[in-house]
Amino acid sequence: MLRISKLTDYGVVLASHLATLDGPRSVRELAEDTAVPQPTAAKVLKALAKGGLVTSTRGARGGYALSAAPADISIAQVITALEGPIAVTECTDETTDDGCSHEEHCGVRGNWQRINGAVQTALEAISLADMAHRAGGALITLSLSAADANARLRSH
Amino acid sequence: MLRISKLTDYGVVLASHLATLDGPRSVRELAEDTAVPQPTAAKVLKALAKGGLVTSTRGARGGYALSAAPADISIAQVITALEGPIAVTECTDETTDDGCSHEEHCGVRGNWQRINGAVQTALEAISLADMAHRAGGALITLSLSAADANARLRSH
DNA sequence: AAAAATCGGACCTGGCTGGTCCTCTTTCTG
DNA sequence: CAGAAAGAGGACCAGCCAGGTCCGATTTTT
Ligand code: SF4
Ligand code: SF4
Numbered sequence: 001m002l003r004i005s006k007l008t009d010y011g012v013v014l015a016s017h018l019a020t021l022d023g024p025r026s027v028r029e030l031a032e033d034t035a036v037p038q039p040t041a042a043k044v045l046k047a048l049a050k051g052g053l054v055t056s057t058r059g060a061r062g063g064y065a066l067s068a069a070p071a072d073i074s075i076a077q078v079i080t081a082l083e084g085p086i087a088v089t090e091c092t093d094e095t096t097d098d099g100c101s102h103e104e105h106c107g108v109r110g111n112w113q114r115i116n117g118a119v120q121t122a123l124e125a126i127s128l129a130d131m132a133h134r135a136g137g138a139l140i141t142l143s144l145s146a147a148d149a150n151a152r153l154r155s156h
Numbered sequence: 157m158l159r160i161s162k163l164t165d166y167g168v169v170l171a172s173h174l175a176t177l178d179g180p181r182s183v184r185e186l187a188e189d190t191a192v193p194q195p196t197a198a199k200v201l202k203a204l205a206k207g208g209l210v211t212s213t214r215g216a217r218g219g220y221a222l223s224a225a226p227a228d229i230s231i232a233q234v235i236t237a238l239e240g241p242i243a244v245t246e247c248t249d250e251t252t253d254d255g256c257s258h259e260e261h262c263g264v265r266g267n268w269q270r271i272n273g274a275v276q277t278a279l280e281a282i283s284l285a286d287m288a289h290r291a292g293g294a295l296i297t298l299s300l301s302a303a304d305a306n307a308r309l310r311s312h
Numbered sequence: 313a314a315a316a317a318t319c320g321g322a323c324c325t326g327g328c329t330g331g332t333c334c335t336c337t338t339t340c341t342g
Numbered sequence: 343c344a345g346a347a348a349g350a351g352g353a354c355c356a357g358c359c360a361g362g363t364c365c366g367a368t369t370t371t372t
Contacts, residue, residue: 001239001240001241001242001243001249002158002159002160002235002239002242002243002244002275003158003243003244003245003246004158004244004245005359005360005361006246006360006361007360007361007362009245009246009268012264012268013262013263013264016263016264017263026316026317026318027317027318028317034258035257035258035261037362037363039362039363039364040361040362040363042318042319043361043362043363045318046318046319046320049318049319056317056318056319057317057318057369057370058316058317058318058319058368058369058370059316059317059318059368059369059370059371060315060316060317060369060370060371060372061316061317061370061371061372062316062317062318062369062370062371063317063318064318079158083157083158084157085157086157086158087157087158087159088158088159088160089159089160089165090159090162090165093157101191102190102191105191106169107169107172107173107287107288108168108169108172108287108288111282111286111287112165112168115278115279115282118278119158119275119278122271122274122275123271126267126271130267131263131264131267132263132264161328161329161330162329162330163329163330163331182347182348182349183348183349184348193331193332195331195332195333196330196331196332198349198350199330199331199332201349202349202350202351205349205350212348212349212350213338213339213348213349214337214338214339214347214348214349214350215337215338215339215340215347215348215349216338216339216340216341216346216347216348217339217340217341217347217348218338218339218340218347218348218349219348219349220349
C-alpha cells in the first residue's frame, strides 16, 4: 500500500489548514475545523511543534501557528516530523544503522535509493501553500528519461 | 517513513533476480541466491504467482519463472500483488470504501490523490529489467510544472 | 485566584507484519 | 509403480506499533 500513517495525514491536514490562517489558533478550534478528534489533533500538533514546524504559545489565548510562510514548509517536512525520515525501504534509512542484513549483495538496493530520492524530492517540492489550495498549485509530473537520469547522477 | 513492507521488498528482490535468469528455478535455489529465508521466499513467490506475475511449475524439477519479459513487468505490479493497490492515503484506496470519515470537507484530499497518481505512474514506469541492472536503466526525475500538471489533469 | 491553554508523558488495545510450519497435490525419475 | 522433489494452500503465532485516550504539571491571561 505504501501508505503514510493516519497521524501523518492528519498532520498535513492540520498544517494545511493552518496555512489558510494567519494568527495562532487553539487546538479545540483547529480540531473542530478539520473534524479531527481533539486529543489526536493535540498529539499531532505537539509532534509538529517538536519538529519546529509550528510555534506554540501557552496559556490562555494560546495556540498553534505556522513557524514559517506556508510556501516555505514542505509536506516532506511534515512527514519527517511525524514519522521520521522518508525511507521507502529499510536500507534507505540512514539514521538507523539498518536492519536489513544482506544489503551487501543486494542488487536492487541502489535503484531503491534512487527511487527514494525521487520521492523525497517530490515531496519536498510540495508546499503547504500548494496543498491548502484546492486543485491548486504545482503538481508532480514524472518523466522517465535516461539522459536526465544520468545527468542527475553525475550532478551528485 | 512511507515504507513498503519487507515482504514486498523481498518480492522485488526475488523478481529482479528472476529477471536475470531464463528458466524456472526452485524456491531453494532462489532463496540461496538472494539470501532470503526459504519459507519467507516461498510465501512471497506464492503471492506473486497468485498475482499472475510469475508462473509456477509443480512437481520435481519445478519452480518459478517470470510470466513475461522483465521489461514488461513493473515494480508497481509487484507491490500491488504483495500488498494491494498503491494508496498513499486512505482515501486514495478505491477498493475499500474507505475508512476516512470526513473526506467530504477535506481540502487536501484532491492533492493527495494527485500525488498518489504521480507515485503510481513512477512505479509503473520502472521495470524489473531496470531494477535488475545495477545502477542501470531509467530513473525517475521529477519536474514541477503547472503547465504539465494541468495538461495531465485535462487528459484524464 | 481562577480560567484557558499547552507540555510531556504514560497508557492501552487491536490489527498487522514478519515469519514458521504442516498437510495435500502434482510431477518427474528410476 | 514407488518414491522423491517441489509447489499450493492454509493455519498459526509472537511482537510490534499505529491509533487513540487521558492525566497531571506548567504557563499565561483575565
Ligand atoms: S538492501 Fe536490498 S533487501 Fe535490504 S532493504 Fe535494501 S533493497 Fe531491500
Ligand atoms: S480524505 Fe483527507 S483526511 Fe481522509 S484520508 Fe484523504 S487526505 Fe486524509
